[in-house]
Each structure stands twice: as structure tokens, then as C-alpha cells.
Amino acid sequence: MDRIRIVGGNQLNGVIPISGAKNAALPLMIASLMTSDTLTLENVPHLADVELLLRILGNHGVDVAVNGRREHQDGSYARTIHFTCRTIADTTAPYELVSKMRASFWVIGPLLAREGKARVSLPGGCAIGTRPVDLFIDGLRALGADMEIDAGYINATAPKGGLVGASYTFPKVSVGATHVMLMAASLANGTTVLHNAAREPEVVDLANCLNAMGAKITGAGTADITIEGVTSLSGARHRVLPDRIETGTYAMAVAMAGGDVTLSGTDATLLDTALESLRRAGAEITVVENGIRVIGHGDAIRPVDIVTDPFPGFPTDLQAQFMGLMTRSTGIAHVTETIFENRFMHVQELARLGARISLNGQTARIEGVRNLRGAPVMATDLRASVSLVIAGLAAEGETLVNRVYHLDRGFERLEEKLSRCGAIVERISD
Numbered sequence: 001m002d003r004i005r006i007v008g009g010n011q012l013n014g015v016i017p018i019s020g021a022k023n024a025a026l027p028l029m030i031a032s033l034m035t036s037d038t039l040t041l042e043n044v045p046h047l048a049d050v051e052l053l054l055r056i057l058g059n060h061g062v063d064v065a066v067n068g069r070r071e072h073q074d075g076s077y078a079r080t081i082h083f084t085c086r087t088i089a090d091t092t093a094p095y096e097l098v099s100k101m102r103a104s105f106w107v108i109g110p111l112l113a114r115e116g117k118a119r120v121s122l123p124g125g126c127a128i129g130t131r132p133v134d135l136f137i138d139g140l141r142a143l144g145a146d147m148e149i150d151a152g153y154i155n156a157t158a159p160k161g162g163l164v165g166a167s168y169t170f171p172k173v174s175v176g177a178t179h180v181m182l183m184a185a186s187l188a189n190g191t192t193v194l195h196n197a198a199r200e201p202e203v204v205d206l207a208n209c210l211n212a213m214g215a216k217i218t219g220a221g222t223a224d225i226t227i228e229g230v231t232s233l234s235g236a237r238h239r240v241l242p243d244r245i246e247t248g249t250y251a252m253a254v255a256m257a258g259g260d261v262t263l264s265g266t267d268a269t270l271l272d273t274a275l276e277s278l279r280r281a282g283a284e285i286t287v288v289e290n291g292i293r294v295i296g297h298g299d300a301i302r303p304v305d306i307v308t309d310p311f312p313g314f315p316t317d318l319q320a321q322f323m324g325l326m327t328r329s330t331g332i333a334h335v336t337e338t339i340f341e342n343r344f345m346h347v348q349e350l351a352r353l354g355a356r357i358s359l360n361g362q363t364a365r366i367e368g369v370r371n372l373r374g375a376p377v378m379a380t381d382l383r384a385s386v387s388l389v390i391a392g393l394a395a396e397g398e399t400l401v402n403r404v405y406h407l408d409r410g411f412e413r414l415e416e417k418l419s420r421c422g423a424i425v426e427r428i429s430d
């Protein structure tokens with residue numbers, strides 16, 4: 001099993017190209033199930049989750065053509081992938097595949113809308129909480145679907161004439177349920193109005209792509225979205241938006257290790273709240289052409305309290321990284337997690353590096369220490385694992401991060417991007 005070895009202490013200097021967003025690429029790829037024409041996606045990141053979804057989509061009948069990688073001068077890649085689903089080959093998404101990645105459950109929307117039925121295994125994914133699917137069930141029921149749970153699967157069936165537009169208020173903000181409702185309602189009869197919808201940029205990206213395919217969606221990016229159903233969608237070409245979580249992660253790495261790095265191909269407006277917290281912690285952040293420049297001093301990190309929230313709040317996917325940064329602040333910081341109830345698995349691993357963190361319910365109290373010391377640590381989930389890498393960059397000596405397959409799910413060429421900027425980071429394959 002691969003491990004990542006980090007020798008801390010080096011500052012980061014240079015350019016880090018930001019990849020296309022995993023969390024946008026996944027729903028966009030799933031949208032290819034909604035048309036018999038070709039959907040072309042540019043800027044698709046090369047990640048384990050994307051590769052798994054390609055396999056899952058293949059099962060459902062999607063033909064995939066990957067255009068060779070194009071290397072830019074700054075070392076970034078941009079993959080263009082063509083997806084064509086002439087006919088749906090199978091409306092079942094089996095446990096073996098769905099249990100590996102929660103987002104693959106989202107095929108339920110397109111399958112139900114296009115074929116009138118879907119049998120989809122209940123999902124798995126990161127072990128960061130119970131992550132139920134009640135909102136998907138309620139929402140699709142509101143569009144007239146019959147939703148039945150049977151032996152670990154959801155059997156979804158649309159009414160005879162197809163799904164029917166409706167008004168639906170999400171009792172809780174959910175990114176995935178918003179994606180699925182956008183897709184399902186796009187091919188429903190009549191108009192759907194969603195209230196308390198997720199406002200994440202990835203929702204806007206999906207809505208833009210669906211509109212390019214002929215859907216009629218307005219209001220994406222606000223809590224109220226209106227979808228006028230259409231009878232069919234066509235192909236389109238769409239560029240996946242930059243990964244705001246990858247952007248924020250590297251910005252925090254620079255703040256922690258010190259240095260001067262330009263994050264290229266990204267957009268500061270995607271992560272205003274997180275960048276503001278970083279500024280308060282002492283990092284210098286400026287918007288430059290096509291990206292963001294981050295100057296970190298590595299020491300004198302000021303303690304800053306954060307509370308995770310749905311967009312535009314502080315993203316839960318950057319919580320672990322920010323906590324990593326706070327382990328070396330000059331005072332006491334509090335990090336409160338409101339989205340997932342079990343997203344503190346990095347706490348005990350950070351403690352192995354010498355961090356002082358205590359937990360009280362959903363709030364962590366982090367007492368900054370002067371120095372972290374490298375140690376062997378275990379990656380527990382996708383975002384937690386990268387917080388250990390960041391902490392390792394600033395720790396004295398060697399840190400070995402085990403179970404890096406978590407990292408490969410969401411960070412493209414992490415060790416290459418960091419080592420180009422002067423970090424000592426390498427992958428060890430046993």
C-alpha cells in the first residue's frame with residue numbers, strides 16, 4: 001500500500017496549478033446519462049473517484065473517450081472526456097460500485113428521469129458520519145416517484161407519464177440531493193421549484209452545464225431554484241470549474257509552511273470565507289491574473305475560530321486543513337463542525353505530531369504549539385489525510401502518511417505539485 005513521506009521544514013515557493021473540481025466533475029459526468037448525444041467535459045481531474053465513476057457509467061451504457069493529456073507550460077494537465085450514452089444499458093447501480101463512492105448514488109436522478117426506473121444500492125463513501133439518503137427519497141417522491149427500499153437497494157419508479165414537476169423544500173441543505181433534484185426535474189413534466197437548495201459553486205456548474213444541454217434552470221447559486229421540465233436534452237461542451245477545496249488546501253499549506261506560491265487556474269470568489277479566515281490568521285492573499293498569490297510566514301500564525309457551514313460559509317471540506325494550520329498558532333482557536341457529526345478523525349493523528357487538541361461535542365479547541373514533530377500517521381478520510389500532509393510540511397523531521405489511497409480520491413498529483421515548490425514529499429510504493 002502506498003505511503004507518503006514528508007520531510008518538513010522547507011518553505012513552498014513557485015506555482016501550483018489547480019485542477020478541475022472533483023465535486024463538480026462527478027455530477028457533471030453523471031449528467032451524461034441524461035442525453036443520447038455526446039457530452040464533452042474539459043478540465044476533468046485525474047483522480048481515483050473519477051476513474052471509478054467512469055467504470056460505473058460504463059456499466060450503465062456510457063461510452064467514454066478520453067482525449068490525451070495536454071500538458072501546459074506551468075505543468076498543469078487538462079483532460080477532456082467525451083461521454084456518449086446512446087441507450088441506458090442497465091438501470092441498476094450495484095452495491096460493489098456504489099459502496100465505494102457515495103456520489104455514484106446520484107445516478108438515481110438521471111436513470112429515473114430518462115428510463116422511468118432505477119435500482120440503486122444505498123451508498124458508502126468516507127466514514128465521516130451517517131450520511132443518510134432521506135432527502136433524496138423525499139425529494140424524488142415529491143416529483144411523483146415511488147421509492148421503495150429493498151435488501152439494501154432503493155427501487156425508484158416514475159409514474160407512467162414520467163416525473164411531475166412540484167414545489168419542494170429541502171428540510172436540510174444537501175449538495176447531493178440538490179444535484180439529483182436538478183437532474184430529475186430537468187426531464188420532468190412541468191415546473192419544479194426547489195427551496196433551501198444548496199448554493200455551492202458545484203451546483204451552479206451543474207446547472208450551467210444542464211442549461212447548455214437544453215435544460216431550463218434559473219436561480220442556481222441561490223436557495224430557490226426553478227426548473228422548467230423539457231422533453232429531452234442534447235449534447236454540450238462544458239469546462240469543469242476549478243477545485244476550491246484543492247485551492248484552499250494549498251493556500252493553507254503555504255500559510256503553515258511559509259513561502260510564496262501562486263495558485264494558478266483558480267478563482268478566489270469560490271472560497272471567500274476560507275480565504276478571509278486565512279488572512280485573519282496572518283497569510284497575505286492577493287488576487288492575481290488567473291489565480292491567487294499566497295504569502296505565508298510559517299510562524300506567528302494568529303488563532304482564528306471557524307464554524308463550518310453550507311456555502312457561502314466555511315467549507316467542511318477545508319475544516320481538517322484549517323485545524324492543521326491552527327495547531328501552530330500563537331494562541332487558542334476553536335473549530336466547530338456543523339455539517340458532519342464524525343469529522344474529527346484527524347484530531348488524534350494530528351496529536352501524534354504534537355498538536356494539542358481537545359474535543360467538546362462538535363467543537364475542537366486547539367492550543368497552538370511552537371513546533372510539531374514528524375511521526376507516522378494514518379489517513380482516515382479524504383480531507384483529513386491532506387491535513388496530515390500539510391502539518392507534516394511544517395513539522396520537524398519525517399512524517400509518514402499511511403493509507404494514502406484516501407488522498408488519491410481527491411488530490412491530483414499532490415506530491416508532484418508540492419515538490420515542484422520545494423517541499424520534500426515523495427510517494428513510497430511497497
Ligand code: UD1
Binds near residue numbers: 103131
Ligand atoms: C458533498 C461533497 C462533500 C462535502 C459535502 C458538504 C461531493 C461529491 N461531495 O457531499 O465533499 O463535504 O457536500 O459540503 O460533492 N444529509 C441528510 N440526508 C440526505 C443527504 C444528506 O441528512 O439525504 C446530510 C448529511 O448527512 C450531511 C448534510 O446533509 O450532514 C450535508 O450533506 P450533503 O451536502 O448531502 O453532502 P454530499 O452531497 O454527500
